[in-house]
Amino acid sequence: AQSVTQPDIHITVSEGASLELRCNYSYGATPYLFWYVQSPGQGLQLLLKYFSGDTLVQGIKGFEAEFKRSQSSFNLRKPSVHWSDAAEYFCAVGANQAGTALIFGKGTTLSVSS
């Protein structure tokens, strides 16, 4: 079955500290992986994506993620968290086809403490 697991429901990080959000996937075909961020009551904004090539991908706002095929993981990282990073983060997987919907994890809520 195709699925995305985000093991951490809620994470609190101190401002300036590093961050890692975990994502594991199960997908029958070649996975195309995404991280999206959602602020309350808003749509989703793409942080980064992995289609192929270098397994370490850089995104917006200083985020990066590493694709590890052997571990079926695509963890999101940021070296220094800012208070404005507090939001809901979703990992998603899909095929490289416009007619295929993305499958989302349950999300991780990030809180940033001062």
Next chain:
Amino acid sequence: GAVVSQHPSWVICKSGTSVKIECRSLDFQATTMFWYRQFPKQSLMLMATSNEGSKATYEQGVEKDKFLINHASLTLSTLTVTSAHPEDSSFYICSARLPNTEAFFGQGTRLTVV
């Protein structure tokens, strides 16, 4: 990136009435669009895949007669919640994809049925 516009952003309706939500791709043509539903603090659940010029494909458990989807043009898909009830209150988000890209999301519609 491509832009998907969703309207309205929020709507309050009386129980038993119908509500229409529009999803437009502003700068590209979308043969396929996707409708998601999101409950508070939860992930995005795919409701249906909207196909231009043909019937939508609904996910298991989604009532076709309650959630009517029309994709009459390559830039517009509509979701009509018929005979709405309080349990239909939710956040509805549409998205579209282009080949070899991520999914682009509308801003979402907060539906409250009173």
